[in-house]
Amino acid sequence: MKNKITIKTLIEMKERGEKITALTAYDVQTARLVDEAGVELILVGDSLGMVVLGYENTLPVTMEEMVHHTKAVVRGTERALVIADMPFMSYQTGVKDALVNAGRLMKEAGAHGVKLEGGREVLPQVETLVKAGIPVLGHLGLTPQSVHQLGGFKVQGKDQLQAERLKREAKELEDAGAFAIVLECIPAILAREISESLTIPTIGIGAGPYCDGQILVTQDLLGMDANFKPRFVRRYVNLHQIITQAVKEYITDVKMQNFPDEKESFSLSDSVNKTQLYSGGDSKDENS
Ligand SMILES: Nc1nc(=O)c2c([nH]1)NC[C@@H]1CN(c3ccc(C(=O)N[C@@H](CCC(=O)O)C(=O)O)cc3)CN21
Ligand SMILES: CC(C)C(=O)C(=O)O
Numbered sequence: 001m002k003n004k005i006t007i008k009t010l011i012e013m014k015e016r017g018e019k020i021t022a023l024t025a026y027d028v029q030t031a032r033l034v035d036e037a038g039v040e041l042i043l044v045g046d047s048l049g050m051v052v053l054g055y056e057n058t059l060p061v062t063m064e065e066m067v068h069h070t071k072a073v074v075r076g077t078e079r080a081l082v083i084a085d086m087p088f089m090s091y092q093t094g095v096k097d098a099l100v101n102a103g104r105l106m107k108e109a110g111a112h113g114v115k116l117e118g119g120r121e122v123l124p125q126v127e128t129l130v131k132a133g134i135p136v137l138g139h140l141g142l143t144p145q146s147v148h149q150l151g152g153f154k155v156q157g158k159d160q161l162q163a164e165r166l167k168r169e170a171k172e173l174e175d176a177g178a179f180a181i182v183l184e185c186i187p188a189i190l191a192r193e194i195s196e197s198l199t200i201p202t203i204g205i206g207a208g209p210y211c212d213g214q215i216l217v218t219q220d221l222l223g224m225d226a227n228f229k230p231r232f233v234r235r236y237v238n239l240h241q242i243i244t245q246a247v248k249e250y251i252t253d254v255k256m257q258n259f260p261d262e263k264e265s266f267s268l269s270d271s272v273n274k275t276q277l278y279s280g281g282d283s284k285d286e287n288s
């Protein structure tokens with residue numbers, strides 16, 4: 001009835017030239033909001049380590065945290081496809097670990113698929129998961145779990161050699177059975193070439209307008225963090241400002257004794273003798 005999105009829906013959207021929309025969610029409320037608004041894909045990103053847990057990068061995020069947050073997102077989603085990021089060291093250590101950990105995200109948390117970062121080095125993992133019936137979303141370009149190798153959160157694939165490698169790896173991920181690929185922070189022209197050369201959809205973030213879909217961190221488009229504004233983010237509202245204003249008004253109202261008022265308070269049953277109660281009642285235990 002809710003016409004649920006499947007991986008087949010996304011492939012058909014690419015064939016029709018209809019853009020795929022994706023956003024992150026880490027909690028049930030955000031999941032409900034973006035699902036009801038109509039995105040096709042919700043990613044439980046390991047960016048939660050930075051956005052909701054306050055880490056410097058995504059490396060400390062654990063499987064327990066991913067399972068915990070994915071469960072919440074799944075509970076809040078009726079229509080979208082829910083994909084969970086595999087955290088750092090949950091798949092790089094081998095195909096067996098990849099299978100066990102992806103299996104947990106599917107079986108315990110209820111994800112519809114998983115995402116893992118990397119190209120040639122993760123092809124055995126991708127093949128193994130796909131063989132086990134687990135839809136895999138690839139992720140190339142700026143792969144944040146390699147931040148220390150990349151020397152920071154920097155645009156990738158700017159030179160000929162790197163660009164050729166990314167193009168080749170995108171094809172290899174498609175051949176390994178990935179149902180789509182996230183392209184993060186690569187030149188728009190390269191993302192277009194990759195998108196045109198694949199039958200599976202590309203989902204861009206900082207990868208220009210020619211991808212088959214777009215993804216952003218929900219908190220970024222809502223302007224929740226006053227200090228995080230990379231070039232590829234468009235802020236649709238300044239929630240940082242709006243929330244700060246609301247909280248300041250609350251503080252003022254409490255201090256000025258404007259909150260709570262009578263309508264926001266509860267009354268006793270009509271049968272209670274209020275005079276008696278207000279005077280301390282009958283109890284000898286209560287002081288004066
Ligand atoms: N809130 C949030 N949004 C994200 O998009 C995001 C996360 N967190 N955490 C995980 C990764 C890290 N990401 C990032 C973080 C910083 C830049 C950044 O500062 N980029 C520079 C470009 C630097 C260059 O020119 O090479 C920029 O200005 O966009 C990019 C991606 C994307 N992901
Ligand atoms: C930014 C997206 C693609 C991601 O991997 C995340 O949110 O963790």
Ligand SMILES: [Mg+2]
Binds near residue numbers: 046144
């Ligand atoms: Mg991620």
